[in-house]
Every structure is written in C-alpha cells, then in structure tokens.
Amino acid sequence: MFRLALSAGRRTPLTHIKSALPPLSSIPTSPPFSNSLKSRERQQHFSTSSSQISDYASRSQTPVSLRTLMETGRGDLLGRGGNSFEETPDKNLSTATDLVLMQVASFLRHELPIRLAHRIKDLDDVPMMKEMKSVTTVREWYIQSFDDLITFPPIKSKSDEEKFAVLLDQIYERHAGVLVTMARGAFELRKAIRQGKYGTEGKMDFEEMQAMHDFLDNFYMSRIGIRMLIGQYLSLRQPPMNDYIGMICSETSPAKIVQQAVDDATFMCTRKYGDAPSVVVHGASNLNFSYVPTHIHYIMLELIKNSMRATVEWHGIDEDYPPIKVIISDGEENEDVVIKVSDEGGGIKRSHMKRVWSRAYARFWGGDLSVMSMEGYGTDVFLHLSRLGDSREPLP
Structure with a gap:
C-alpha cells in the first residue's frame, strides 16, 4: 500500500497560487x-x-x-x-x-x-x-x-x-x-x-x-x-x-481536499489499471481550520493513490474491490485534525516497515504520519495535522 513513487497525472489546482512543492x-x-x-x-x-x-x-x-x-x-x-x-x-x-x-x-x-x-x-x-x-x-x-x-x-x-x-x-x-x-x-x-x-x-x-x-x-x-x-x-x-493569506487558508476544509484527492487518485488509478476501488469518506465534513491546502492535498493524494494501487494489485484486475475508507476526526476542541486511511490491500511485511518513508510534509507544521499494517490483510495510515497553528517548523 505504502509505495511512494511519484507518477504523473491530472491535477486540479486548489488555488491559483504557487505550491511549496511542484504538483x-x-x-x-x-x-x-x-x-x-x-x-x-x-x-x-x-x-x-x-x-x-x-x-x-x-x-x-x-x-x-x-x-x-x-x-x-x-x-x-x-x-x-x-x-x-x-x-x-x-x-x-x-x-x-x-x-x-x-x-x-x-x-x-x-x-x-x-x-x-x-x-x-x-x-x-x-x-x-x-x-x-x-x-x-x-x-x-x-x-x-x-x-x-x-x-x-x-x-x-x-x-x-x-x-x-x-x-x-x-x-x-x-x-x-x-x-x-x-x-x-x-x-x-x-x-x-x-x-x-x-x-x-x-x-x-x-x-x-x-x-x-x-x-x-x-x-x-x-x-x-x-x-x-x-x-x-x-x-x-x-x-x-x-479566506486566504498568501498560501494559507483560514477556512481549510479537510473533507473537500480529501474528495479532490480521491478524484485525482481515481483518475490516475483508472488510467493505469482500467479501474479503481471506491473510497468512502466519513467524519467531520464541516470542519475548517487554518492550514496550507496544497500540503494536505499532496499528502492525501499519495496516501489514497498508494491504497488504490495496493488494493488493485492485491485483489487482481476485474475483481470487486473492497472500498478504501477515509475517516476525518470529529470534535472542534481536538488538538489535531486526524485523517485515517484504511485499505485491504494486503498490508506491509513487518520486516519492511522500517523502509516506509514518513512524508516530511506531515511533520512540517507539528503533525505526524503513522502506519499500522496487518500483513495479508491491509494497512491503516493516520495523518495528524496540528490545528493550533503555533507549531514552528522543525529546522535541521
């Protein structure tokens, strides 16, 4: 599930401003x-x-x-x-x-x-x-x-x-x-x-x-x-x-960004395999907070794209794929906005877990990315995004 090779595909821009990373x-x-x-x-x-x-x-x-x-x-x-x-x-x-x-x-x-x-x-x-x-x-x-x-x-x-x-x-x-x-x-x-x-x-x-x-x-x-x-x-x-100050949106909607990432990943997966698993999104659909939308989109696109690829390759072409589940944490008082991506794409071997590269974008503003996998079944990835806005970048 968690293969992070970049691949080209359609991109629907979130805004007209420049991203901190090329699309x-x-x-x-x-x-x-x-x-x-x-x-x-x-x-x-x-x-x-x-x-x-x-x-x-x-x-x-x-x-x-x-x-x-x-x-x-x-x-x-x-x-x-x-x-x-x-x-x-x-x-x-x-x-x-x-x-x-x-x-x-x-x-x-x-x-x-x-x-x-x-x-x-x-x-x-x-x-x-x-x-x-x-x-x-x-x-x-x-x-x-x-x-x-x-x-x-x-x-x-x-x-x-x-x-x-x-x-x-x-x-x-x-x-x-x-x-x-x-x-x-x-x-x-x-x-x-x-x-x-x-x-x-x-x-x-x-x-x-x-x-x-x-x-x-x-x-x-x-x-x-x-x-x-x-x-x-x-x-x-x-x-x-x-609602924008430069690249930062004071009304960033995780649900809208997730849906856009789903659309983009579905297009890319269908283009490569001829089909794509469905994605079911649950949770805080009305949640908004201050963040950089392009950062979230970049991370979510990679996570969903990897889940789709793993699901298709694990179950085979022309099969009925189990849906990928995305859950956005509820609660206005939560310290973090947490987005969970779950798939049944066969999981990752425990001996290979150390090879998983946690994307720096998740940790840049005080967030994190954690992976839990069951070999032979599937993988859960938890994306934590700090909603406080006062976490400083972790400079080396």
Whole structure:
C-alpha cells in the first residue's frame, strides 16, 4: 500500500497560487534550465567564498509557524522586530500592503542566505553522495542562489521590493527540480555501490545507510521550509482570494481536499489499471481550520493513490474491490485534525516497515504520519495535522 513513487497525472489546482512543492504532473524529468543556461551557471565565477558560506552557516536559522506567517501577512507585526516601517495599516486588511511586502522581503533577504548556507554545508559534508554528479548540480544551484541573495542590496523602497520579488521567482524556479535531481543522485550512488566504488561487497553498512537517511530527511525538510517562505511571499503579491493569506487558508476544509484527492487518485488509478476501488469518506465534513491546502492535498493524494494501487494489485484486475475508507476526526476542541486511511490491500511485511518513508510534509507544521499494517490483510495510515497553528517548523 505504502509505495511512494511519484507518477504523473491530472491535477486540479486548489488555488491559483504557487505550491511549496511542484504538483505531481509538473515535476520535471530534467533540471529546469536549458543546457546552455546550466553551462553558463557552472562556468560563472561566483563572488561567494567558502568563508562567506561558513559564516552564514554558523548563524542560527529562524523557525516560523503558520500563525506567524498569517499575522505577518495581515500586517499585524508591522512596527515590531526592529524594522524601520512607521506606518501601520488597518488591522482588518487581509491583503498584502506595500509595507507588508517590504517587511517580508527584508526578512527573507536576511533568512534565506542562512538556510541556503546550512544546506550547502550539509551537501559538502555528506559522505559519498556529495561526489555524485546530480548532487553537485544541486549544490551549484544553492551556491548560485546564495550568491544572488547576499549581493542584493537592502530593501528600502517599493522598487527594491519588486526587484527582489523577481529574484525570488527566479530562485523558486531554479530549485524546482531539486527533488528529482537529488533522487537521481541517490540512484547514481546506488549504482556506484553496486559497482564496488563504495561500501563493502556492493553494500552499505547500517551506520552509512542511517547517515544517508538522516541527511536526506533533513535536506528535504529544509527544502519545504525554503519553498514555503518563498511561495508565501510570492503568493502575497498575487490578487487577494477570500479566506486566504498568501498560501494559507483560514477556512481549510479537510473533507473537500480529501474528495479532490480521491478524484485525482481515481483518475490516475483508472488510467493505469482500467479501474479503481471506491473510497468512502466519513467524519467531520464541516470542519475548517487554518492550514496550507496544497500540503494536505499532496499528502492525501499519495496516501489514497498508494491504497488504490495496493488494493488493485492485491485483489487482481476485474475483481470487486473492497472500498478504501477515509475517516476525518470529529470534535472542534481536538488538538489535531486526524485523517485515517484504511485499505485491504494486503498490508506491509513487518520486516519492511522500517523502509516506509514518513512524508516530511506531515511533520512540517507539528503533525505526524503513522502506519499500522496487518500483513495479508491491509494497512491503516493516520495523518495528524496540528490545528493550533503555533507549531514552528522543525529546522535541521
């Protein structure tokens, strides 16, 4: 049930804003730049020095929460944190004013180089994988973005902010292929190990595997944070939408998102197998809370898609499939919004449970993802989403 390979398919966007992660159907099969542009970037002489990267990597990152992002987007925090803005906009405004955009841009100009420097240092320190060609490419992207940011002048006017937005849009697109390229780097490493270039007798020992897993987990978690900060800022610059502050919806409906994920997964499963199991949704259909809808949709699409695949493959084509059950927790006073996905897709062997990769999106805002499986029968997955909004991102 819990196979997490990405596959392309129809995507019905939740909003017109940018997601913190590329939609499944738009993840590129190659890095996002043309060969000539990549070549120019590799040949470019960066003004960045190793000492600058080390300096920024020694600085502390600043974790944020959904509540902080919402308050900043509303303008509630103008005049705080030592900024130089004197005008305070109407507290009831839900759209981003020029002052809010300048405040957010100034924070990102300070924060993003620190986060990028931490990741560059991690890429420099990770054993074996740092020598893979694809990982080297990702490192070059990070150095290029770091260089662009530290050489950008202080943001003192609306014109400065507009130019900064153009730069961040370029950085956002530059890093769009990081997940795919890092996955390619992992494949290159496995190939090198099989060829005997690393490890012992074509294998990695447990400590090496654990170190690699920890590195990738931290790297992907940090990437979500970077893209969330940039995506939120760029979304604040878009025309306002009801109930939205940037990428955050104050009236996020888990039931509606689950149904959209069901529709998308059904389309993908039917396209591949010719049929798809039905999905029955129970629970809190009227529940709303503040969250990033695209995050929930991404997780639920993967979970439901995996359940459908497992069910079809376990029971065989042209069989009557047992329905997949999705239950959304009731209770306005609950600490978490909990979504349970249950299938009868044969389950996961207990010896394979450690291979299950808990998606970082679930843990990013203080949530979690847990798996309980009965081999030979099926699997239950519990997605916990913090509804308090004050959980800070778990920065590595």
